[in-house]
Amino acid sequence: xxxxxxxxxxxxxxxxxxxxxxxxxxxxxxxxxxxxxxxxxxxxxxxxxxxxxxxxxxxxxxxxxxxxxxxxxxxxxxxxxxxxxxxxxxxxxxxxxxxxxxxxxxxxxxxxxxxxxxxxxxxxxxxxxxxxxxxxxxxxxxxxxxxxxxxxxxxxxxxxxxxxxxxxxxxxxxxxxxxxxxxxxxxxxxxxxxxxxxxxxxxxxxxxxxxxxxxxxxxxxxxxxxxxxxxxxxxxxxxxxxxxxxxxxxxxxxxxxxxxx
Numbered sequence: 001x002x003x004x005x006x007x008x009x010x011x012x013x014x015x016x017x018x019x020x021x022x023x024x025x026x027x028x029x030x031x032x033x034x035x036x037x038x039x040x041x042x043x044x045x046x047x048x049x050x051x052x053x054x055x056x057x058x059x060x061x062x063x064x065x066x067x068x069x070x071x072x073x074x075x076x077x078x079x080x081x082x083x084x085x086x087x088x089x090x091x092x093x094x095x096x097x098x099x100x101x102x103x104x105x106x107x108x109x110x111x112x113x114x115x116x117x118x119x120x121x122x123x124x125x126x127x128x129x130x131x132x133x134x135x136x137x138x139x140x141x142x143x144x145x146x147x148x149x150x151x152x153x154x155x156x157x158x159x160x161x162x163x164x165x166x167x168x169x170x171x172x173x174x175x176x177x178x179x180x181x182x183x184x185x186x187x188x189x190x191x192x193x194x195x196x197x198x199x200x201x202x203x204x205x206x207x208x209x210x211x212x213x214x215x216x217x218x219x220x221x222x223x224x225x226x227x228x229x230x231x232x233x234x235x236x237x238x239x240x241x242x243x244x245x246x247x248x249x250x251x252x253x254x255x256x257x258x259x260x261x
Contacts, residue, residue, distance in 0.1 A: 029099045030060060032107045040219060041115045044176065048238050049196050049208065049220035052178075056215040061182040064100065065251045068153050073098060075148065080162065086241070088160035090254075093151045101151050104180075105255055109134040112176050112219075112257075119175055122226040122233040130174065134257065137174065141259045146170040150256040156192055157249050162242035164197055166223045169260035177222050179240075180253040184214040189248030196220055199237045200227060209243070222256075 033055045043050035056064075067073050068091065075094035080086040093101060113130045120129040131137050141147065150169060154162070167177060183189055194210040212218060220240060226233040242250075 030103055033104075035111070037111045041112075044115060044219065044221070044225075047208075048198055048225040048236065049218055051210065051212060052217040052219060053213070054215050055217045056180055056182075058215060060100065061180075061214055064098075064153070064180075064253055065182050067098060068155060068251065074153075080160075084163070085165065086160070086162040088154065088156040088162065088242075088245075090152050090154040093149050093153070095149050097149060097151060101253070101255070105151065105257065106134045108178065108219075108255070109137065109174075109257055112174075113137075116175050119226050123224075123235060137257065138259060141170075141172045144170070144172050146172050146259045146261050148260040150254075150258065150260050152254045152256075154252045154254060155249065156189070156242065156245045156251075158245055158247055160192075160242075160250075161244045164195065164239040164241040166239055167254070167256050168223060169256070169258060172258050173222055174257035175222050175225075176219055177257065178217050178219045178255040180217045180255070181212045181214055182251040182253055183249065185211050185250075187248075188214075189245055189250040191244050191246035192250045193243045194218060195241045195243055197239050197241075198225075199239075201234060 035052055040050040073093055074091040076092045078090050080088050110132055113132055116130045117128055120126045196208045197205050199205045210218060221238045224235040224237050227236045
């Protein structure tokens with residue numbers, strides 16, 4: 001996961017443009033998605049994930065897919081087989097992010113920060129760990145040396161898959177991330193189900209297998225969630241992956257809120 005290194009002044013400039021901390025504003029290219037956040041957060045609390053139907057229009061999905069051919073938008077390309085991550089490839093966006101990607105990241109973060117703080121309080125006894133805005137959270141990441149953007153586009157073809165994993169990238173971790181489904185299961189590709197596995201202490205793993213439609217998103221725990229037990233809350237560990245693609249091509253967009261070292 002190596003990308004090009006930017007000078008500190010250039011990085012600061014790009015960061016400010018990307019998160020709106022300077023007078024330069026990014027034109028709004030999409031409306032904030034209509035999401036039932038009360039239900040979504042309740043599902044996250046109960047199961048560690050939530051399915052968000054119809055978040056992106058088809059034309060937006062197609063626009064994001066077209067980004068994949070433009071290498072200037074990305075800081076790194078990863079072949080999963082090289083690192084035993086699976087089979088297939090993905091690319092990490094560079095700063096400044098495309099406006100569509102930045103706006104999705106910025107729109108969604110404030111809705112999740114209150115639940116993130118509740119989880120931190122349950123598991124660590126901490127309160128107000130995560131600030132209200134994405135810009136302030138990314139400043140924390142960058143002060144800690146995590147300054148490489150983590151939103152990514154993933155491309156799968158026949159025989160490709162993604163092993164169960166977690167997207168951590170450093171000590172500073174926001175507890176939720178999203179996958180946006182840009183291709184239509186059943187017409188653009190076959191196979192390739194989204195898989196979430198939860199491991200609770202002294203129990204067998206529980207697996208959820210999802211087949212969202214084009215434009216849907218799944219929001220899920222990055223690494224663990226609090227589960228109430230007889231003596232308070234304990235951690236249930238979660239990992240996610242993708243089953244084998246049988247035919248066609250499958251594109252997804254990953255939105256991770258913390259940046260990488």
